[in-house]
Amino acid sequence: MDMRHLAYAVAVADERSFTRAARRVFAVQSSVSAGVAALERELGAVLFDRDARGVRLTMAGEAVLPELRAALDAVDRARIAADPEGGLRGRVRVGVFSNLGWLDLPALVGAFHERHPLVEVEVRPSPTGSTGLAEDVLRGRLDIALFGLPATSVSGLIVRRLTTSPFAAVLPEGHPLADRPAVALAELAAERFVDTPAGFGNRSTLDAAFATRGLARVVSVEVADIGSLPDYVAAGLGIAVLPEISFAPRTGTAVLPLSDGVVWELNAVTRQQPSPATVAFADLLPSSGATPGDLT
Structure with a gap:
């Protein structure tokens, strides 16, 4: 999995908006949307409902979100382990x-x-x-x-x-x-x-x-x-x-x-x-x- 796509999905879940998520991760909105769509294809599940009322996690999204956060946290721990002085x-x-x-x-x-x-x-x-x-x-x-x-x-x-x-x-x-x-x-x-x-x-x-x-x-x-x-x-x-x-x-x-x-x-x-x-x-x-x- 592309870790950027995980970060995009977590940002969208937190912000409830692709626009705000894009600003948070310093990416253009089209990249965030494409990254989330790629992650959904890889997982075989739709993570977000998108309609005129906004963006909401699906049941699958609610289940997957803690694992996405854990994966990103694990990457941070790996970086610290690899460079403890960093x-x-x-x-x-x-x-x-x-x-x-x-x-x-x-x-x-x-x-x-x-x-x-x-x-x-x-x-x-x-x-x-x-x-x-x-x-x-x-x-x-x-x-x-x-x-x-x-x-x-x-x-x-x-x-x-x-x-x-x-x-x-x-x-x-x-x-x-x-x-x-x-x-x-x-x-x-x-x-x-x-x-x-x-x-x-x-x-x-x-x-x-x-x-x-x-x-x-x-x-x-x-x-x-x-x-x-x-x-x-x-x-x-x-x-x-x-x-x-x-x-x-x-x-x-x-x-x-x-x-x-x-x-x-x-x-x-x-x-x-x-x-x-x-x-x-x-x-x-x-x-x-x-x-x-x-x-x-």
């Missing part, structure tokens, strides 16, 4: 949360680029939070992603623990509970909440904590940027219960420890056989512990 090449696609100040992502990506200038780094968020990021890794749309849910909540991926953080309540100044040394979920259940959308790790963890205590709550404001939620609290739109490391205190708010002992996990996830570039990126991540399948 520079690492390839690409790593990183899925992130917005505004997570605890992890200085720009500095981390900058350090990675300085060490491995021949590796292309792409950083992407997910509108559906941790669940969407994990799904993107499983389907090969991302190579490594932050994951704000417990390691036990995901299967089929390698999970690396980065850190944990207790939750804290963020209340408006002047709230009747604002002067307390700590507060319990049961005391907050009747409040209006501002929170991230369903699917975000902090939201899922907190929803589960309420449910296990037989409590229900109302989320009246949903915002994808977790770090901005205290601003909505300061504006009088509700209260928030957030991981301590996910936000900075704001004027007009009071931050109280949560007495229930609810803890948020921040992990990194990757597929079972990460590429050399993915492993190199993971090596730069902080770690407070890992599952037996630790990336490093």
